[in-house]
Amino acid sequence: MTAKQTESAVLDATDRALINALQGGFPLCDQPYRAVGDTLGLSESAVIDRLQSLLDRKVLTRFGPMYQIERMGGAFVLAALKVPEADYERIAAAVNALPAVAHNYRREHALNMWFVLATETPSGIASAIQEIESATDLQVYAFPKEREYFVEMKLDA
Amino acid sequence: MLDAVDRQLIVATQAGLPLVPRPYHALAETLCIPVTEVQARLAVMLEMGVIRRIGAVPNHYALGYRSNGMTVWDVEDTQVDILGAQVGALPFVTHCYRRPRILPDWPFNLFAMVHGKTYEEASGHIAGIATLLGTACRSHDTLFSSHILKKTGLRIAV
Numbered sequence: 001m002t003a004k005q006t007e008s009a010v011l012d013a014t015d016r017a018l019i020n021a022l023q024g025g026f027p028l029c030d031q032p033y034r035a036v037g038d039t040l041g042l043s044e045s046a047v048i049d050r051l052q053s054l055l056d057r058k059v060l061t062r063f064g065p066m067y068q069i070e071r072m073g074g075a076f077v078l079a080a081l082k083v084p085e086a087d088y089e090r091i092a093a094a095v096n097a098l099p100a101v102a103h104n105y106r107r108e109h110a111l112n113m114w115f116v117l118a119t120e121t122p123s124g125i126a127s128a129i130q131e132i133e134s135a136t137d138l139q140v141y142a143f144p145k146e147r148e149y150f151v152e153m154k155l156d157a
Numbered sequence: 158m159l160d161a162v163d164r165q166l167i168v169a170t171q172a173g174l175p176l177v178p179r180p181y182h183a184l185a186e187t188l189c190i191p192v193t194e195v196q197a198r199l200a201v202m203l204e205m206g207v208i209r210r211i212g213a214v215p216n217h218y219a220l221g222y223r224s225n226g227m228t229v230w231d232v233e234d235t236q237v238d239i240l241g242a243q244v245g246a247l248p249f250v251t252h253c254y255r256r257p258r259i260l261p262d263w264p265f266n267l268f269a270m271v272h273g274k275t276y277e278e279a280s281g282h283i284a285g286i287a288t289l290l291g292t293a294c295r296s297h298d299t300l301f302s303s304h305i306l307k308k309t310g311l312r313i314a315v
Contacts, residue, residue, distance in 0.1 A: 009219040019220070022213035028196045031178055048176050051213075055173070059219040061308045064174035064211060065199065067167060069311055071207040072159055078256065078268075096307045106304035107227065111263070114227070114300070118311045141263065147238065147255040150245025151209070155272055157220050 009059045011157065014042065018050055019157035022063065066153075074120045076102070078143045079129065080111040081136065088112075094135045100128040111141060159207065162190065164313075166198055171311055174211065214310070222272040224279035226299040228286060229265035231258070236293045237267055243289055244269050249282045264296060271299075 011019075017040055027035045033051075034044035042050075054060045069076055083091045088106075095101055095115060104115035117128045129140045159167075165188050175183040181199075185192040202208040217225050232240055237255055244267065245253035252270040269286060273279030283299055290297075 007218065008221045008223070009216075011220075019213060019215060023215070024210075024212060026174075026211040028181070028200055028211075030181065030192070032180065033176075033178060044178055048178070052176050054213075055176075057219070058216055060213045061216050062173050062310055063176075063213045064170050064172070065167075065202070065208040066210055066212070066214070067171060067311050068206055068209050069313075071205060072167075074313075092306050099312050101307060102310050102312070103308040104306035105302040106306055107300040107302050109298070109300045111300075113306070114302075115307070120313050141259055143256040143259075143268075145254045145256055147241065149238075149241040149253040149255070150250060151252050153214065153251050155215055155217060155220055155222060155251070157215065 009057055011059065014040075015050060015054065015059070016157040018042070018047065019054065019060070022051070022060075023154045069118050069120065072120070074118065075122045075125050076145070077117045077125050078145070079115055079117055079132075080141045080143070081113045081132075081138045082110055082141075083113045083136075083138065085112075091136050091138070095132055098128060098131060100124065159202075162188065162194075163198055163202065163207075166195065167313060171313065216305070216308070217272055218305070221274050224273040224276045224301060226271050226273075226279050226283065226301045228269045228271055228283055228297065228299045230267040230269070230286070230290060230297040231264040231295040232267045232290060233293045233295075234266070240290055240293055241267055244286055247282075247285060247289070249273075249285075265298065 021036055026032055029035055033047040037044050037047040096104055100117045100119050102116045102118040107114050117125055119125050119128055132140050169184055169187055174180050177183050181195045182192045185195045241255055249271050250269045254268045255266055256268055258264055258266050271279055271282040
């Protein structure tokens with residue numbers, strides 16, 4: 001089973017400042033790491049090294065452009081399963097194996113597995129749901145978004 | 158809309174931006190296009206909203222946010238859009254959406270993610286949302302996450 005990834009990391013003040021700075025808009029200039037470093041009093045190589053370490057330690061899950069697939073003609077759908085506890089690991093592996101599953105969380109509820117499907121076409125969602133249902137023999141509860149009120153995945157480090 | 162080169166650029170960056178001093182030059186080399194074109198295409202995609210932002214995605218837990226809850230609310234249909242916008246504007250809410258109910262199992266139509274360093278902090282956030290929704294909300298629940306099973310983000314095929 002995938003690592004829990006639920007431990008707190010040891011971060012120093014510089015790591016925290018860097019994470020906070022990198023949650024904003026990253027510049028499109030020729031040496032963007034140097035530009036970020038300039039605002040924090042860090043060298044370009046210090047920014048790159050720390051960023052690599054934060055990614056290696058899984059403090060950051062990724063660093064780069066965050067694509068919104070709907071604006072490219074694709075679709076994102078939140079979906080859930082009621083997974084029997086005894087079978088949880090096998091089902092998690094089967095669901096995670098699909099490239100369309102962008103992320104997946106265990107949650108405390110009868111619907112105990114919640115994942116996001118991201119596909120390049122709206123019809124891709126239906127086939128991903130079908131694949132999951134046939135791989136797991138469980139009903140997929142799909143919660144397509146009807147309206148987005150707010151999204152800004154930023155947390156103070 | 159997006160063309161084949163945009164698509165190559167997405168495929169080249171969806172796992173992350175190169176961690177080298179000149180990352181856009183590195184992408185330009187990979188795609189065999191001028192660096193100014195890489196920067197211009199990224200700028201256009203940012204403007205179109207195809208890219209939400211370029212930056213870091215933190216693991217909440219690693220930053221010390223141990224109580225991460227998906228709060229779900231059954232809100233009067235006639236008021237959900239006004240109230241949803243207000244819930245989304247709360248400083249501790251990172252995502253807020255209206256989604257369909259699936260009756261009888263699932264009566265909730267408003268979803269808001271909250272994050273707290275402690276359970277008490279998250280509970281305070283939930284109480285804040287409950288107060289804001291008032292009598293327009295018939296019932297609610299919070300589904301805390303206990304494991305991250307996968308977190309790769311979008312992957313389109315080459």
